[in-house]
Amino acid sequence: MSNSYETILVERRSGVAIVTINRPEKRNALNIQTRAEGAAVLDELRADDSVRVVILTGAGDKAFIAGADIAAMQAMSALEAQAFSEKGQRVMQAIEALPIPVIALVNGYALGGGCELAMSCDWIIAAERAVFGQPEVNLGIPPGFGGTQRLARLIGRARALELVTTGRQVKPPEALRIGLVNEVVADAQLMEKGLEMARMIAAKAPVAVRVAKQAVQRGLDLDLANGCVLETTLFAFAFGTADRKEGMTAFLAKRAPKFEGS
Numbered sequence: 001m002s003n004s005y006e007t008i009l010v011e012r013r014s015g016v017a018i019v020t021i022n023r024p025e026k027r028n029a030l031n032i033q034t035r036a037e038g039a040a041v042l043d044e045l046r047a048d049d050s051v052r053v054v055i056l057t058g059a060g061d062k063a064f065i066a067g068a069d070i071a072a073m074q075a076m077s078a079l080e081a082q083a084f085s086e087k088g089q090r091v092m093q094a095i096e097a098l099p100i101p102v103i104a105l106v107n108g109y110a111l112g113g114g115c116e117l118a119m120s121c122d123w124i125i126a127a128e129r130a131v132f133g134q135p136e137v138n139l140g141i142p143p144g145f146g147g148t149q150r151l152a153r154l155i156g157r158a159r160a161l162e163l164v165t166t167g168r169q170v171k172p173p174e175a176l177r178i179g180l181v182n183e184v185v186a187d188a189q190l191m192e193k194g195l196e197m198a199r200m201i202a203a204k205a206p207v208a209v210r211v212a213k214q215a216v217q218r219g220l221d222l223d224l225a226n227g228c229v230l231e232t233t234l235f236a237f238a239f240g241t242a243d244r245k246e247g248m249t250a251f252l253a254k255r256a257p258k259f260e261g262s
Contacts, residue, residue: 007021007033014202016198021034021059021065029067030065053100053198053201055102057190061108066110099213101198103122104124107130112145123181124181126185127185132170142164147164159178203259205257207243208241243259
């Protein structure tokens with residue numbers, strides 16, 4: 001199933017939504033239209049209870065997202081740049097705020113806004129040809145879509161500061177070593193690996209998956225004691241769901257559970 005967006009493709013496969021940034025002629029660079037359509041896609045997926053996992057990738061075999069559209073940025077004033085950054089930040093925050101897991105499949109260049117968008121996903125699987133980087137300093141600007149903040153939280157302050165001040169590119173072996181990506185796979189196996197993981201998650205109790213994501217995300221902003229209080233609250237909440245009853249009943253009966261998401 002696809003939609004009528006011009007720069008984004010959405011396909012649904014048995015509980016998995018595959019979202020593809022579709023501007024291969026521009027290496028999938030983010031522009032105003034892509035951001036607007038991206039926000040609409042996220043609203044659509046948030047309202048669709050049949051979707052249990054999202055896969056995010058780029059069209060073609062050159063780029064995941066090669067950054068923002070520099071030609072569109074060149075004539076911006078400071079106030080226009082602030083609005084541009086704020087709108088981009090809202091898209092990244094909306095990806096993070098999706099209640100279901102979002103997996104980035106990085107199939108090529110993920111530079112600037114592309115790296116920032118990948119980092120707003122819950123985790124990243126990279127193809128061997130993937131390239132990561134925050135090269136904005138080469139343009140006389142710092143990252144503007146959350147790169148300085150998410151990168152530091154993912155790989156640590158010192159490594160993040162090195163990457164954003166040198167603008168150097170990072171290949172998959174290093175990205176894996178420093179914790180930027182979860183896994184590196186052969187180029188031709190990227191989608192297969194992403195779907196394998198997404199289907200594994202989609203087969204689990206949907207409410208349990210959602211509250212587990214919430215516990216991890218919100219808990220990172222809390223101290224350990226309050227994070228454990230949050231976990232206990234969500235643990236107790238899950239006991240009131242039909243999926244919990246089905247999961248435990250199926251386990252004791254030694255059969256596969258049939259989760260309905262309630």
